[in-house]
Amino acid sequence: MAPVLGKLCSGICQVAVACGLSGAVYYRRKYRSMATDDASTVHSLVTFSKDDRRDMYDVAIVGGGIVGVATAREIRKKYPSKRVVLIEREADVAQHQSGHNSGCIHAGMFYPPGSAMARLCPRGHGLIIDYCKKNKLPYELCGKMIVATEDSQRPIVQRLYDWGTANGVKGLEILEGEEAIKKKEPLVTGVSALWSPASGIVDFSEVTRCMLREMTAHADNKFAVKFQFDAQDFVGVSVTKSPVAGTEELVLIRGREKHHLGPEKTILAKNVITCCGLDSDIVAKHSGGIVEWVGKRLLQTYSFRGRYYQLTPERGDLVRMHVYPCPDNRRGLSVGVHFTPTVDVRRGRQVIVGPGSALALDRYGYTPYTIDLEYCFNCAFSKGGWVSLTSNFGVICQTYYMDLSKRKFLSEAQKLIPSIEAKDIVDSFCGVMGVGVAEDGTLSMDLAMEFARPRVTVQATMNKNKVLEAFKGAPSAAKAIETTGSAKPLILNVRNAPSPAATASMAIAEDIVQAATSRFQW
Incomplete structure (x- = not known):
């Protein structure tokens, strides 16, 4: 008799949970939509x-x-x-996105020639700097180093140099060897790097x-x-x-x-x-x-959460410029954990570290524990969504783990600056970036x-x-x-x-x- 009652109670609980979740989705839809009859x-x-x-x-x-x-x-x-x-x-x-980001004024090296962003980024770079000058908004052209930490990444540095040159980015230079890198940033380790003096920082929300x-x-x-x-x-x-x-x-x-x-x-x-x-x-x-x-014709927008840490005040002079790793598809959408000085009007001058690129479980998923069942269902079963999730499942798990684990996050940062320790970084903020998904499941990084x-x-x-x-x-x-x-x-x-x-x-x-x-x- 006891096993039967146990199964009955279990079944009732499952039905209750299902009804509760269905009710939550229903009332959420009711609040988010209006009658269109x-x-x-x-x-x-x-x-x-x-x-x-x-x-x-x-x-x-x-x-x-x-x-x-x-x-x-x-x-x-x-x-x-x-x-x-x-x-x-x-x-x-x-x-949202405009107020929760690295504040980097990109010069235009990451975008393949012929894409819309390859044309728009250098043009926008000049326009936004002119606007800041005219309106006396704080900004700095601090420069950026994109660092290859192993020999296999040297071709990536060369490719970014070629792309940037084709896109009209001025002043690009390849730094060969660790000595050349340390002349720019003494604590950074690598075998090669791309130096971009035109990259800068600004508070985009301001x-x-x-x-x-x-x-x-x-x-x-x-x-x-x-x-x-x-x-x-x-x-x-x-x-x-x-x-x-x-x-x-x-x-x-x-x-x-x-x-x-x-x-x-x-x-x-x-x-x-x-x-x-x-x-x-x-x-x-x-x-x-x-x-x-x-x-590209897009069907849905995925949200990716980027978590940031920042250096403690005692270590705030660790870097003077953007320090990025070479882009790697194994990191998902993120260009990798990087170091960025800021001129943020709200948060003050800091050096932030990050972000990752974990797939959010909520459209506005600023924490890893915020879950929207309707959004998750639509992501998984929309046309192209299932293909995207299954083909990138390994990367999704890795990036989500890094979002939760400070130790894993720190290990990525130490590839660029080995001397950084856990006590040197504290929690900062999170941002969420929307990216379009095409019919074939690919993520679009262009306009x-x-x-x-x-x-x-x-x-x-x-x-x-x-x-x-x-x-x-x-x-x-x-x-x-x-x-x-x-x-x-x-x-x-x-x-x-x-x-x-x-x-x-x-x-x-x-x-x-x-x-x-x-x-x-x-």
Whole structure:
């Protein structure tokens, strides 16, 4: 009898756990998504048209990271007459990738010639340094050494030199032998190294905030920012102004305050550009059907956590420049544990050590113990996701172990500076980087964009007071909704902007605005 009761209790517990997990996923989805049925869609437009505070813009930028803010700034520079709104789900800009990184101003050696980043990184390097000079933001051109610690890595040093030279990076030099390396950094050990005097350090979050302050100060009623606006749905609106003027297509952005069920927030814009980083795949899915894409077509975004340590104050003078290992595919996405001095406005001057590149179990997985079951399920069973996970399973396990083990982390750092000890490093911060996954399971390390149209289009008219009147003449809400329309895109989604996106942000913004100008017919 006892074994039967034991099995029964075990079965009940398993069912209870399964129900609990299913309920958690259900309520999480409920909080993160809004109703998209015809009646709810129609109600949003009716509510918008009756709101005295209704906001209509020429361009809406969704995402307040450095790429989104730089894009808003570029539009304001190139098209000063356009009304632009920046939408951000957090309470300030640069809250995720743009504010949790090494702060390295990359020169452009890591990117194969012909790739978008090979062109954008050197261009962005110059733009961001000029911007820092003009606005008196702290930065330093401290230089970078990429060190080969064994003879088998010498060809990698040569390859990076060739790539950098082809990409237009100035001042590159190969240092042969340990003596040449120690003239630059006395404590660093290696057999060969690539020296880049053009590499530097900056606080990218402060650059982002400075751009926002600049736009706000010169808004002239042409720029606005909406914080705590979590954009969750994009609806097309076909507005008939008059029989003579014809129709105009707009986009109604529906959202809420983050983690709230209401009230709903709405913004109307002629065009939308999304730069949503870690959420880029979710926002792209909500934006509608893809019309065309630029770069590799991506299906999902994986989050990779990078853990940092920092040197204790007593060892803060250990290095004066960036010290990187040679890139190695066995480390996953990371270029390896490296040493980086900082000019961080928030954290002060430090030397940080890291990061790793552990696959996060949550889209915003800033700790190894944060788990989102829905995100994990989607990563594992999406098209291309299973291929990516199984083909890189060994690397995933190694990088996750290094993320958890200070001893393993230290052993990687000691390959560059053998004299460093466990007492010399203390915990610092974590960052999370989003990387796009293609259909074949490969991870994309280059810029990718796509153009889309909203999932449905609502018919509306505009009266003489320029107020929208939804569904005038339509017998029912459902008949005011169309699921088809022209092939003209209304939304541009930045699907992938991995490192060095912060360095290249202003150059990426130029590319985005150029693409928008062409396809949106500005």
